[in-house]
Amino acid sequence: MNQATIVAALKNQRIETPSWGYGNSGTRFKTFPAAGAARTVWEKLEDAAEVHRLTGIAPSVALHIPWDKPDDWAALSSFAVQHNIQIGAINPNVFQDDAYKLGSIAHPDSSVREKAVKHMLECVEVMKITDSRDLSLWFADGTNYVGQDDFRARKRRVRHSLERVYETLPENSRMLLEYKFFEPAFYFTDLNDWGVALNHCQALGDKAQVLVDLGHHAQAVNIEAIVAFLLDEGKLGGFHFNARRYADDDLIVGTTNPLELFCIYAELVSAERSSDTTLSSHAKAVAYMIDQSHNIEPKVEAMLQSVLNCQEAYAKALHIDFEALQAAQEAGDVLEAHRTLMDAFKTDVRPLLETVRAEMGVPSNPIQAHRQSGYLEKVAEARGTAVGGGGFPT
Numbered sequence: 001m002n003q004a005t006i007v008a009a010l011k012n013q014r015i016e017t018p019s020w021g022y023g024n025s026g027t028r029f030k031t032f033p034a035a036g037a038a039r040t041v042w043e044k045l046e047d048a049a050e051v052h053r054l055t056g057i058a059p060s061v062a063l064h065i066p067w068d069k070p071d072d073w074a075a076l077s078s079f080a081v082q083h084n085i086q087i088g089a090i091n092p093n094v095f096q097d098d099a100y101k102l103g104s105i106a107h108p109d110s111s112v113r114e115k116a117v118k119h120m121l122e123c124v125e126v127m128k129i130t131d132s133r134d135l136s137l138w139f140a141d142g143t144n145y146v147g148q149d150d151f152r153a154r155k156r157r158v159r160h161s162l163e164r165v166y167e168t169l170p171e172n173s174r175m176l177l178e179y180k181f182f183e184p185a186f187y188f189t190d191l192n193d194w195g196v197a198l199n200h201c202q203a204l205g206d207k208a209q210v211l212v213d214l215g216h217h218a219q220a221v222n223i224e225a226i227v228a229f230l231l232d233e234g235k236l237g238g239f240h241f242n243a244r245r246y247a248d249d250d251l252i253v254g255t256t257n258p259l260e261l262f263c264i265y266a267e268l269v270s271a272e273r274s275s276d277t278t279l280s281s282h283a284k285a286v287a288y289m290i291d292q293s294h295n296i297e298p299k300v301e302a303m304l305q306s307v308l309n310c311q312e313a314y315a316k317a318l319h320i321d322f323e324a325l326q327a328a329q330e331a332g333d334v335l336e337a338h339r340t341l342m343d344a345f346k347t348d349v350r351p352l353l354e355t356v357r358a359e360m361g362v363p364s365n366p367i368q369a370h371r372q373s374g375y376l377e378k379v380a381e382a383r384g385t386a387v388g389g390g391g392f393p394t
């Protein structure tokens with residue numbers, strides 16, 4: 001790919017940040033309050049806007065409902081416009097009410113399923129006001145003990161509830177279905193892997209697509225291969241980027257897993273530049289979102305680092321010599337193919353990214369600019385140190 005094409009692609013890159021990454025959050029053991037952590041949806045939008053101001057590639061923020069439910073949606077939408085930030089994916093929350101102790105859309109009691117569906121329908125209404133394209137769904141549903149519930153009955157309850165929400169989706173919007181192999185349920189999870197999610201999405205229709213969260217697989221699962229498969233099926237809706245070492249650790253994307261992140265981007269770049277126009281337009285519609293909660297990190301800086309790690313991985317993937325790669329693959333030249341990919345991974349893209357940022361009118365070193373800006377001191381002064389605030393239990 002020539003340099004101009006690479007630069008143009010980098011300028012078009014988009015990463016959505018999550019509102020819940022800006023508030024206090026913790027582990028099962030403790031939430032450490034951070035000075036200046038966002039306490040309200042308005043402050044989360046301010047922080048997201050700061051990340052976009054410094055990077056130029058994070059123009060939207062995902063919301064979690066009801067954590068981020070304002071009194072006045074129209075006011076929030078205009079606040080977002082004033083701050084040059086868009087409201088992105090809407091994430092219903094059907095896992096924190098007492099009623100959901102045994103699940104939501106798979107719950108044996110139809111009144112609980114009804115409550116969950118109603119909440120998702122309310123979120124579809126929010127999408128219309130905020131002009132959001134994606135309804136992003138994750139369910140904590142599952143069981144802890146053999147015999148606790150009937151697998152097939154649960155599958156049907158899930159399908160039926162999803163169908164009811166799917167029917168109400170606005171035109172040009174999508175339902176993203178996120179899977180996760182365990183947690184909070186430990187014996188069985190209803191939407192436990194990409195095959196299950198894909199099957200539901202295929203049954204629902206074109207607007208239903210699979211969401212891949214990098215923290216939601218068993219150890220050693222090859223996520224880039226899943227990405228390739230879903231892309232080829234036209235069913236890759238989006239990502240929740242993060243990094244992990246053990247389970248759903250929600251660490252900064254690209255820290256424990258730089259090669260994995262690069263390989264994922266390699267699949268996306270390969271699909272984006274494909275001569276198969278169905279494949280390339282599907283790849284271009286993928287939603288790139290971060291799903292991280294920062295427990296010990298300074299929150300805005302952690303989010304900046306996350307966005308920049310995605311930028312670096314994408315820049316490296318854009319350097320892959322796909323023609324040489326294909327030739328080596330077809331010749332069965334195992335190591336030449338491997339080296340071709342690794343050459344791109346080893347490219348130092350930092351000077352290029354500095355140039356691209358300068359051309360985009362953002363600081364060439366966004367982290368340094370953030371540290372020198374006084375933003376953290378300013379919000380710490382204005383907001384103080386809140387207890388809780390992110391939506392997570394304190």
Ligand code: PSV
Nearest residue numbers: 020091138178213240248291
């Ligand atoms: C669940 O672990 C998850 O990945 C879902 O995307 C939730 O919406 C999010 O985390 C909440 O932090």
Ligand code: MN
Nearest residue numbers: 178213240291
């Ligand atoms: Mn997620």
